[in-house]
Amino acid sequence: MTATSAPESTGPSQDLHETIRPLPKVSLHDHLDGGLRPSTMIELAAEVDHELPxxxxxxxxxWFVRASTSGSLEAYLAGFAHTTAVMQTAESLRRVAREYVEDLAADGVVYGEVRWAPEQHQQRGLSLDxxxxxxxxxxxxxxxxVEEQDGIIIVGQLISAMRQNDRGDEIAELxxxxxxxxxxxxxxxxxxDxxxxxxxxxxxxxxxxxxxxTTVHAGEADGVESIRDxxxxxxxxxxxxxxxxxxxxSVVDDPAAAEEESAAEDEQVYQVELGPVARWVRDREVHLEVCPTSNLQTGATAGFGPELADHPVDMLHQLGFNVGINTxxxxxxxxxxxxxxxxxxxxFGYELAELADFQINALEASFLGLDEREALSGMILEAWQ
Incomplete structure (x- = not known):
């Protein structure tokens, strides 16, 4: 199996943004406490006397973007002390959730799964339920x-348990x-880790x-054994x-394959070998909830290189892994x-058809029912084509 090196990024144009924004999308990996509106944070912080940076x-x-570019997951997570601090009442949670849906819809998302950890929102007396x-x-x-504005969006909750705590059974029951x-x-x-x-x-x-x-955070701050587990x-x-x-x-140069395939002079051809975990994930179409910018910011892909062009997402896509794109x-x-x-x-030079593939991959891997998936699939394919 072969893969070719990607072109260097030139940065997306505004026209490309405007083409993609209204197209229907699927979002499977987006944290509620990581997507607040800054204006809302300021208002809620004033209500509870929380000092923001x-x-x-x-x-x-x-400030959040600067804090997120430190290159480590731990530093990236530090900003959540501010977001969760203003999400400790039923009223604040309700407002943040409502605005979350409105913001997704404004970005063209038609199906989203919002993940959050209820155990982090009990500082002011809320029960988990x-x-x-x-x-x-x-x-x-x-x-x-959204429906009042003739839009369409479906959103479900993913309940997260925090790995460093000992409340897994309790949160699973929730x-x-x-x-x-x-x-x-x-x-x-x-x-x-x-x-x-x-x-x-x-x-x-x-x-x-x-x-x-279940979906499990794995293969971000830790490696292959974490994924196996x-x-x-x-x-x-x-x-x-x-x-x-x-x-x-394993990726190695393969000059013989390059010659056989008459590769262009500016195209590098590689021979690829999959280990047992990678082969399991690919062959059984275990979905990868890839978050490209976040991966660079947290250092998840530092072992492959410092730029987006070094991110393994394109290699994984080319090799047939089930990849979706998230924020x-x-x-x-x-x-x-x-x-x-x-x-x-x-x-990576993707056409709209490839971007549409990411949406269908995510939709088919979603925890939505079959009938709803089929209905959304037809709508997504028609719009992207």
Whole structure:
């Protein structure tokens, strides 16, 4: 199997953004507490007397982006102390969730799964169930507001347990209780290195027993063994990020193959060999929830190079892995889904048809029901074509 090197990025044009923005998209990896509006943060912080690092929406947005480019996941996560601080009441959760849906719809998203950790929103006395119910109410309000403007969007909750805590069983039970009432699946998030999915094995077993699907953050801050554990202990149907699966792929120059294929002079041809975990992930179409800009910011792809052109997403796509494109945290990373797709198109020379493939990959890997997936699939393909 061969793969060719990607062209260098020239940066997405405004025309490309405007072409992509209205097209229907699917978002599977986007954290509620990573996508607040800066203006909303300032208003909510004033209500609870929380000091923010900046006092205007523009300056606050700039602060988050600067903080996110440190190159480590730990520093990237530090900004969440500010976002979660203003999300501790039912009213604030409801507002943030409503605006989350409205912002996704404005970016052309027609199906989204919002992941968040209710255990991080109990500082002012909310129970876990009250927090989930508040977010559900806000999401419903957002969907209704979009429909009033003749738009369409479907949004489900992914309940996350924090890896560094010991509440996995409790949070899994929470997800089971609210399944069918807005919750579509379960996730574990937080520091990956040192906090194996195996710590949550009992929770994952209970979720499987209750037929609740799971996605697991893996292959971001830790490597191939973390991915293996997510597949085995976590029974993961999807991998949050998952980009370090590329560490289980051997790539070597293959001059003979280049000559046989009459490769162009400016095209490098490689021979690729997949390790056992990579082969399992590819052959069984385990979905990779790739977040390109976030991966650069957290250092997840530092082993492959410092630029987006070095990101393994294109190699994984070419090799037939099931790849979707996501934002991770729109405020923290300073991105939109439209922007991420435009950036990939500019960097790797993707046509709209390939960007549409990412949407269908994500939709088919989503935790949405079959009938709804089929209906959205037809709409997405028609619009992108």
């Amino acid at each position: 900046a006092d205007t929406p523009e300056a606050l947005a700039d 009250e927090a989930v119910e508040a977010v559900r109410a806000g999401l419903d309000e957002g969907v209704a507001a 997800a089971v209780r609210h399944r069918g009432a807005g919750v579509v699946g379960f996730d574990i998030a937080g520091p990956e 040192g906090f194996s999915p195996a710590r949550f094995a009992a929770a994952f077993t209970e979720l499987a027993t209750q037929m609740v699907p 997510a597949l085995v202990s976590g029974r993961a149907r999807r991998l949050g990020h998952g980009v370090r699966i590329a560490e289980d792929i 991770d945290n729109r405020l923290v990373s300073g991105v939109t889904l439209t922007g991420e797709l435009a950036l990939l198109a500019s960097t």
